[in-house]
Amino acid sequence: MAGYRDWIDKERLTEILRDLVRIPSVNPGFPDGHGEAEVARYVKSFFEELGLKAEMQPVEAGRDNVIGTLPGAGDAHLLLEAHMDTVQTAGMSVDPFGAAVKDGRLYGRGACDTKASLAAMLAAVETLARRGAVPAANVHVAAVVDEEIMYRGVAKLAEHIEGGRLRYDAAIVGEPTNLNVIVAHKGVVRCHIDVHGVAAHSSTPESGVNAIEHMAELVLYLKRMAQTELPAMLHPLTGAPTLCISMIQGASLRTR
Numbered sequence: 001m002a003g004y005r006d007w008i009d010k011e012r013l014t015e016i017l018r019d020l021v022r023i024p025s026v027n028p029g030f031p032d033g034h035g036e037a038e039v040a041r042y043v044k045s046f047f048e049e050l051g052l053k054a055e056m057q058p059v060e061a062g063r064d065n066v067i068g069t070l071p072g073a074g075d076a077h078l079l080l081e082a083h084m085d086t087v088q089t090a091g092m093s094v095d096p097f098g099a100a101v102k103d104g105r106l107y108g109r110g111a112c113d114t115k116a117s118l119a120a121m122l123a124a125v126e127t128l129a130r131r132g133a134v135p136a137a138n139v140h141v142a143a144v145v146d147e148e149i150m151y152r153g154v155a156k157l158a159e160h161i162e163g164g165r166l167r168y169d170a171a172i173v174g175e176p177t178n179l180n181v182i183v184a185h186k187g188v189v190r191c192h193i194d195v196h197g198v199a200a201h202s203s204t205p206e207s208g209v210n211a212i213e214h215m216a217e218l219v220l221y222l223k224r225m226a227q228t229e230l231p232a233m234l235h236p237l238t239g240a241p242t243l244c245i246s247m248i249q250g251a252s253l254r255t256r
């Protein structure tokens with residue numbers, strides 16, 4: 001709908017994004033983490049200032065999702081979802097919370113991932129509300145906590161949907177995708193594998209069982225399996241699964 005796009009005031013959109021970037025919301029799982037509470041308050045008052053309802057959805061102490069609603073004409077419900085937390089700021093070469101604009105780009109932690117998405121959603125709601133335009137569906141913006149570490153925010157939202165307390169007919173999740181529409185992505189399975197041996201003195205290895213050697217065999221087996229079996233499990237959009245062995249630790253706990 002080209003018409004609606006023309007309604008968006010880019011300067012106002014930039015201002016909302018700047019506000020969001022200037023509020024630190026590093027996930028508290030990181031050493032310099034602030035948490036999402038300030039951004040949650042911003043989103044809540046954003047809706048309230050438009051005369052719209054916004055509800056806090058507690059996830060854990062001091063960490064709430066916020067769900068704001070722009071009522072529509074029909075009975076359908078559209079969910080727009082974006083996370084409020086960011087990764088940490090260590091190693092950044094720009095002021096993480098300065099939100100400086102240079103050559104048409106805004107710089108800061110979360111400017112792209114994913115405060116830009118949240119700003120776009122808020123600007124869309126504000127534009128429709130201020131113009132008195134009533135969308136065909138009820139539009140809900142869910143700003144959630146903890147995407148960068150444990151996904152507790154969106155998990156809480158999913159719990160409410162599963163339990164029937166919330167109902168949405170369609171959802172759009174904001175994430176940096178270079179403006180491509182992504183309709184599928186890979187999941188993840190994480191395994192922790194322990195291999196136990198039998199301790200022996202290093203001068204008589206034959207009297208023990210070397211767990212490190214067994215693990216080495218297991219790692220090679222997994223790698224072979226990944227090379228031979230995974231490529232056939234092709235998904236038309238995401239491609240084949242991949243396997244990554246990312247940490248290995250070992251030591252003999254005692255020697256005799």
Ligand SMILES: [Zn+2]
Pocket residue numbers: 083113114147175176
């Ligand atoms: Zn993200």
